[in-house]
Amino acid sequence: xxxxxxxxxxxxxxxxxxxxxxxxxxxxxxxxxxxxxxxxxxxxxxxxxxxxxxxxxxxxxxxxxxxxxxxxxxxxxxxxxxxxxxxxxxxxxxxxxxxxxxxxxxxxxxxxxxxxx
Amino acid sequence: xxxxxxxxxxxxxxxxxxxxxxxxxxxxxxxxxxxxxxxxxxxxxxxxxxxxxxxxxxxxxxxxxxxxxxxxxxxxxxxxxxxxxxxxxxxxxxxxxxxxxxxxxxxxxxxxxxxxx
Ligand SMILES: [Ca+2]
Ligand SMILES: [Ca+2]
Numbered sequence: 629x630x631x632x633x634x635x636x637x638x639x640x641x642x643x644x645x646x647x648x649x650x651x652x653x654x655x656x657x658x659x660x661x662x663x664x665x666x667x668x669x670x671x672x673x674x675x676x677x678x679x680x681x682x683x684x685x686x687x688x689x690x691x692x693x694x695x696x697x698x699x700x701x702x703x704x705x706x707x708x709x710x711x712x713x714x715x716x717x718x719x720x721x722x723x724x725x726x727x728x729x730x731x732x733x734x735x736x737x738x739x740x741x742x743x744x745x
Numbered sequence: 746x747x748x749x750x751x752x753x754x755x756x757x758x759x760x761x762x763x764x765x766x767x768x769x770x771x772x773x774x775x776x777x778x779x780x781x782x783x784x785x786x787x788x789x790x791x792x793x794x795x796x797x798x799x800x801x802x803x804x805x806x807x808x809x810x811x812x813x814x815x816x817x818x819x820x821x822x823x824x825x826x827x828x829x830x831x832x833x834x835x836x837x838x839x840x841x842x843x844x845x846x847x848x849x850x851x852x853x854x855x856x857x858x859x860x861x862x
Pocket of ligand 2 (some may be wrong): 752753756
């Protein structure tokens, strides 16, 4: 039965790889990768995001300077069409992944929901 | 294409629901639910786990008393066969879910791996 389960996962993986969302995301990544300015903006934005997430996870306070720095980079990034298209593509992919997860995890959600009533 | 993607997810959900791992997990949950002693041990163990996880997420220190309390409950729980079987079933299910996720997320892992080279 376990092998069968993995077969279905491989079929979903294949469908994901061929999906419009994923193909579009790859194209938008390539567009940013091949543009030095877009690439450095995107990297800077990602680094600030990761730094703030890391601090949050460690329960550390985020300073006013850091909030302002993040906002400044976010504003700059929004002026670059390639980067904003990539961020939209990532957002769309992430929404699809969340919906896929919700579908797949339904049996477990039901079981835990029943238990925690 | 998006509809198609969800079709594959629904097929995987269906397979998960019919899998040996999931059916066994449901049975082990029912066994604990129907045994007052096992149920209260399991609930106590889960509560302590959740409390410690919550503190970790908030970056708070876990006291020596809390570690000892958690260990004491873990020891007690290990003496109950129904609870240990349920915990093993959960562990097995969780391992399968992780492997399914690894398979499904491969396209995205490859894309991000390529980008972050
Ligand atoms: Ca198949
Ligand atoms: Ca189908």
